[in-house]
Structures are given as C-alpha cells and as structure tokens.
Amino acid sequence: MARVEVNGIGIAYDIIGTGDRSIAITAGGRFSRDTPGLRGLAEQLAGEGNRVLIWDRPNCGESDFCFSGESESITNVGVLGALLKELDFGPTLLVGGSAGSRLSLMTAIRYPESVSGLYLLWISGGWLGLAVLANH
Numbered sequence: 001m002a003r004v005e006v007n008g009i010g011i012a013y014d015i016i017g018t019g020d021r022s023i024a025i026t027a028g029g030r031f032s033r034d035t036p037g038l039r040g041l042a043e044q045l046a047g048e049g050n051r052v053l054i055w056d057r058p059n060c061g062e063s064d065f066c067f068s069g070e071s072e073s074i075t076n077v078g079v080l081g082a083l084l085k086e087l088d089f090g091p092t093l094l095v096g097g098s099a100g101s102r103l104s105l106m107t108a109i110r111y112p113e114s115v116s117g118l119y120l121l122w123i124s125g126g127w128l129g130l131a132v133l134a135n136h
Contacts, residue, residue, distance in 0.1 A: 001062060006082045007075075012062035013055035013083070014039075017046025021116075022089040024053040026080065028098025028122065032061025041095075053089060055080075057103070076103050081111035091116035098122045 003012050014033060023045055027035050033054040042052040056063040057076050069075035080103065084092055093116050096104035101120035108115040 003062075004083070004086055006079050006086055009058050009066050009075075009079060010064040011055060011058070011079060011083055013053060013087075014042075015087070016042045016052045016054070017050050019046065019049040019051050021050045022053070022084075022092040023050050024055070024080070024084065024089065024092050024094050024104075026055070026057065026094070026096040026100030026103050027060075028096070028100045030060050032056045034061065051089070053083075053087065053092075055083065073103065073106060077106045077110055080104075080107045081114055084111070084114045089114070093117045093119060095119045096121065 001012050001014060003010055005011070012033070016039070025038060025042055027033065027038055033039070033056050038054055042054050045052045058064060058066040058079060059072070066075060069078070092114060094104035094107060096102070098121070101123045104118055104120060108118055
C-alpha cells in the first residue's frame with residue numbers, strides 16, 4: 001500500500017501496471033480498494049498495457065477520515081482531481097461503480113483536463129440521486 005497526503009487528507013492507494021494509458025477505478029458505496037473483484041479488474045486492465053490506480057476515498061478503507069468541506073462528494077472529487085495530479089497520471093480514464101460513478105462524472109466536470117474518458121457502472125440513486133447530481 002502506498003499513501004500520500006492530498007488536500008490535507010491521507011489517501012491510501014495502489015498503482016498496478018506501468019503502461020502509458022492511465023486508468024483510475026473508484027469503488028462504490030463505502031467499499032475500499034480491497035473489495036473483491038476490484039484488484040482483479042485492475043490487474044486485468046494492467047495486463048492490457050495500462051497503469052491502473054485503485055484508491056480508498058476519504059472515510060473508506062485505509063484513507064483518513066474527513067468531515068469537512070462543502071459535501072462529501074465535492075471533497076472526494078477534489079481529492080481525486082488532486083491525486084491524479086500528484087501521481088502524474090495525466091489524462092485518465094475514470095472507471096466507477098455506484099457512488100464511484102457519480103464521483104467519476106463530477107471529477108470529469110470539475111477537472112476536464114485530467115480526464116480522457118468515463119466508464120460508468122451502476123449509476124445509482126434513482127431519479128432523485130441523478131437530479132441532485134445534476135445540481136453539483
């Protein structure tokens with residue numbers, strides 16, 4: 001496990017592979033980067049010649065707790081945007097499931113220079129969740 005401080009928050013992460021194309025995977029719910037299947041997906045993508053980031057959002061896994069900021073989602077978006085820069089990931093394909101999909105979408109909106117594309121799975125929350133997301 002690697003760890004870096006981003007926006008004053010300790011963030012745990014792993015980078016798998018050394019390829020030229022960058023991919024960042026964000027788990028949904030309160031799941032960590034050790035969620036069954038996540039590392040396997042990262043390893044499969046790395047085997048295709050990619051460099052893959054899996055990370056624990058604040059308040060998840062081995063990253064620090066953080067109860068400040070405008071909202072948890074906005075804090076997480078700022079952390080992911082800064083983490084991509086800190087790790088010199090360049091334009092990155094963001095992959096996310098559930099809450100990770102919403103975070104990926106919001107990151108693409110706020111940090112378009114850091115994002116090469118989106119692969120979103122299980123955008124959850126129903127009509128209300130999507131309407132609230134649109135407001136952010």
